[in-house]
Amino acid sequence: EDQVTQSPEALRLQEGESSSLNCSYTVSGLRGLFWYRQDPGKGPEFLFTLYSAGEEKEKERLKATLTKKESFLHITAPKPEDSATYLCAVQAAMDSNYQLIWGAGTKLIIKP
Amino acid sequence: DAGITQSPRHKVTETGTPVTLRCHQTENHRYMYWYRQDPGHGLRLIHYSYGVKDTDKGEVSDGYSVSRSKTEDFLLTLESATSSQTSVYFCAISGTSGEQFFGPGTRLTVL
Numbered sequence: 001e002d003q004v005t006q007s008p009e010a011l012r013l014q015e016g017e018s019s020s021l022n023c024s025y026t027v028s029g030l031r032g033l034f035w036y037r038q039d040p041g042k043g044p045e046f047l048f049t050l051y052s053a054g055e056e057k058e059k060e061r062l063k064a065t066l067t068k069k070e071s072f073l074h075i076t077a078p079k080p081e082d083s084a085t086y087l088c089a090v091q092a093a094m095d096s097n098y099q100l101i102w103g104a105g106t107k108l109i110i111k112p
Numbered sequence: 113d114a115g116i117t118q119s120p121r122h123k124v125t126e127t128g129t130p131v132t133l134r135c136h137q138t139e140n141h142r143y144m145y146w147y148r149q150d151p152g153h154g155l156r157l158i159h160y161s162y163g164v165k166d167t168d169k170g171e172v173s174d175g176y177s178v179s180r181s182k183t184e185d186f187l188l189t190l191e192s193a194t195s196s197q198t199s200v201y202f203c204a205i206s207g208t209s210g211e212q213f214f215g216p217g218t219r220l221t222v223l
Contacts, residue, residue, distance in 0.1 A: 032210045043202050043214030044155075087155070091210050097162050098143055098206045099170075104154040 002027045006088050006103035013078055013110050021073040021106045023088030033071050034100065035064050036087040044087055078110045115139050116215040118203050124221045131190040133218050135203030137183075143206040144186040146170075146178060148199040149217075155202070161186055193222045 005024045013019055025033065032051050036044035048057040050066040057064045061082060063074045073086055085107045089100040115138030125131050135144060146158040147170075157170030159178040167178050175197060177189045190197055200219050204212040 034211060041217075043204075043217050046211050046213060049209075049211055097160060097168070098208070098210050098212070099145075099157065099160065100212060102155045104152075 002090070002092055002101050004088055004090055004101050004103035006086075006106050008106060009104070010107040011109070013075075013108070015079060015110055015112050016077050018074070018076045018078070020075070021086055021108070023071040023073070023103055024069060025071070025088075025090045025101075026069075027090045027092050027101065029093035031091040031093040031095070033066055034089045034091070035071070035073055036089070038085045038087055038105070075108070078108075080110045080112050083108055083110045116203060116205055116213060118201075118215040118218050120218060121216065122219045124223065125193050126223050127194055128192050131193050131220065131222075133188040133201055133203075133220070135186045135188070135215055137186075137205045139205055139207075139213075140183060141205040141207045142183075144180065145204040145206070145212065146176075146186065146188045147202045147204065148172065148197075149202060150199050158188065158201075193220075195222050198222045 007022045032049050034049050035047040038044045048064045053068045055066050061076050065072050085105045087105045088103040117136045119134045145160040147155045149155050156172045158176050159170055161167045161180040179187045198221050200217050202217050203215040206212045
């Protein structure tokens, strides 16, 4: 069964304290792995797509990496405005309707 | 930002009444999706559409129906709302690159 597991469920960091969020997945052929950010009361905001093992994408203090079994979202020197829930999703290569399989998310809190 | 709007943004209704939520896009994307998001469950797919008048069920479709008569509009209907359908509903759109882009959400409360 295709599934996505994110860990930890919640992470509290001090401002400037770097860390990583994990997204483990099992899927029968990966078309893409997607990272989103969601702020309270808003819809998920697209961050990155990763397509193959070894690929990396960066945006400001965020860097996403991909292996054959998991993805990491590295947060370098975070600021309070990076506080949000981060969602991971995968898309199976055989899915012709581009459906996403979602993880439950990691709630990140950055304290000043 | 992707051009996606949802209406209404907030709605309170009573058990047994019909409710229709609207999703409107200006991106001309083929694929549209309705999700619900509840604490402890994350995002769950209700229905999706892969073209005008082409729709299919997601994992939590019971009690919901959808219609898509134009590329830009995707309607979600609760025929007879129940308290278990109290949730936040998100619409998303996708082109063939795979990324989904989300609307702002509708917060529905069924009393």
